[in-house]
Amino acid sequence: MDNRIFFNPGDSIANIHDYDEAVRKGQIYKKEKHIDDLVIAKGPDDEEYAIFYAKDALPADHKASKPYDVRRKL
Structure with a gap:
């Protein structure tokens, strides 16, 4: 998996400030x-x-895509 991936921010399951908490959730x-x-x-x-x-x-090139850096695959 590449380090950079594009998503629509509205498709996220959760947004969390703490990395460890994001992994737990x-x-x-x-x-x-x-x-x-x-x-x-x-x-x-x-x-x-x-x-x-x-x-x-x-x-x-999708109009709703924003770049995200993948930190971990679960």
Whole structure:
């Protein structure tokens, strides 16, 4: 997986300021929903971590896409 990926910010499952908290919430969500394609990504504002379904990635030229740096795949 590349380090940079594009998402619509409105598609995030959660936005959290603390990386460790984002990982914990992502792991809980993954376990509850029985899914395998979550990513923790640092937002374009460089202030928050977002949890996304990896399948929701958009092409860079999509009008709603914003660049995120993937920090962890769950």
